Amino acid sequence: MILQGSRLNTKIVLEADSYELRKEVKDYTPQKIAHLKEAANVAWKPGLNRDADYKGERVEILEAGQSRSIKIRTASGTTQVIKRGNLQPWLGI
Numbered sequence: 001m002i003l004q005g006s007r008l009n010t011k012i013v014l015e016a017d018s019y020e021l022r023k024e025v026k027d028y029t030p031q032k033i034a035h036l037k038e039a040a041n042v043a044w045k046p047g048l049n050r051d052a053d054y055k056g057e058r059v060e061i062l063e064a065g066q067s068r069s070i071k072i073r074t075a076s077g078t079t080q081v082i083k084r085g086n087l088q089p090w091l092g093i
Contacts (some may be wrong), residue, residue, distance in 0.1 A: 016091025025093055033093060044089040046070055046073035056084060058090050 016024075025033055046052060046064045053059070054072060063071035068084045 008088055020084075021093050037088065037091065037093075041088045046084065046087060051086040053090045054086060058092075061087075065080060 014041065025036065028036070031082070045064050048059055050061050051058055052061055052072065057074060059072040061070060062073055069081050070084055070087060071079060071081050072087075073079050
């Protein structure tokens with residue numbers, strides 16, 4: 001089981017592909033999935049060429065630095081500058 005609360009398990013969640021995660025969490029309650037997403041968000045560091053979740057949509061991070069502003073590209077190809085607090089790691093679940 002992936003969700004056991006350790007930093008190592010959170011790292012595994014961030015590195016697992018979407019298929020593996022969907023398979024693992026198929027019987028989880030909505031509360032357990034929310035806990036999993038929150039744990040991943042705490043450990044996640046936005047970086048270039050990484051996928052992220054912005055309002056439930058998969059986006060690509062184009063620019064990220066020390067500031068709270070991050071430049072993203074949406075699936076439709078538009079670019080936006082958003083606040084870090086509005087992004088979460090893309091888990092595919």
